[in-house]
Amino acid sequence: MAKEILRLEHIQKRFGDGDSSITILKDISLTLKKGEFIAIVGPSGSGKSTLLSIIGALLSPSSGNVILDQENIAAYKPSKLTSVRKNKIGFIFQSSNLVSYLTVKEQLMLISDISKTGKKENVKKATDLINHLGLSHRSKSYPAKLSGGEKQRVAIARAFMNDPDIVLADEPTASLDSERGKQVVEMISHEVKTRNKAAIMVTHDERILHLCDRVLRIEDGQIFEKI
Ligand SMILES: Nc1ncnc2c1ncn2[C@@H]1O[C@H](COP(=O)(O)OP(=O)(O)O)[C@@H](O)[C@H]1O
Ligand SMILES: [Mg+2]
Numbered sequence: 001m002a003k004e005i006l007r008l009e010h011i012q013k014r015f016g017d018g019d020s021s022i023t024i025l026k027d028i029s030l031t032l033k034k035g036e037f038i039a040i041v042g043p044s045g046s047g048k049s050t051l052l053s054i055i056g057a058l059l060s061p062s063s064g065n066v067i068l069d070q071e072n073i074a075a076y077k078p079s080k081l082t083s084v085r086k087n088k089i090g091f092i093f094q095s096s097n098l099v100s101y102l103t104v105k106e107q108l109m110l111i112s113d114i115s116k117t118g119k120k121e122n123v124k125k126a127t128d129l130i131n132h133l134g135l136s137h138r139s140k141s142y143p144a145k146l147s148g149g150e151k152q153r154v155a156i157a158r159a160f161m162n163d164p165d166i167v168l169a170d171e172p173t174a175s176l177d178s179e180r181g182k183q184v185v186e187m188i189s190h191e192v193k194t195r196n197k198a199a200i201m202v203t204h205d206e207r208i209l210h211l212c213d214r215v216l217r218i219e220d221g222q223i224f225e226k227i
Pocket of ligand 1: 015016024042043044045046047048049050051
């Protein structure tokens, strides 16, 4: 049986306090296993990015448990959250967020500098990921020279650099045409499956949902299995 890597229990998230407070997430529970790639859809403003931020140790829930690799991180202090994020989470954002003055390979090495393992091993890991994602001819290029699809592939490679337990992708295809978007999601799926990692992708793009194992929908602060 595949091992559970994430469990959310009755997550609630409120912004603001008193009369002006607004509850974005009301009662969100879900489990995610190793090797699983799930999509979360929902209207704009429904709290998808907020939920990813909670899972990704960027934000704490107002109540509920976030059990990541058997550790409840829900009430962790910021410094402890930072270390969880560095060691256990890989992020892929809508705009790839590459550093303009670093080459493709340097973008990947930047992650390993702030992470855990030795340098030689990291160079090998970066080279493997670059090759895997079809970027070997781009290894020494700067972001300005890359197409939108290539930038997102670098972002995928970077997300896997710290050997995360979970990869979180927030609308990773939003700036791509449908063919490039499909390729990018296929690559995320491939990396998740071959490395036995888990991933959650937030998206608006109905055309890529079939590439995921499950689709969940957030609406009115609740989460539903989409059928
Ligand atoms: N730090 C914050 N303070 C107050 N409101 C916020 C904050 N972050 C997000 N929100 C509100 O929470 C709602 C959900 O936002 P978000 O999670 O970004 O939605 P989605 O990603 O589904 O479009 C929005 O109405 C947004 O304005
Ligand atoms: Mg969002």
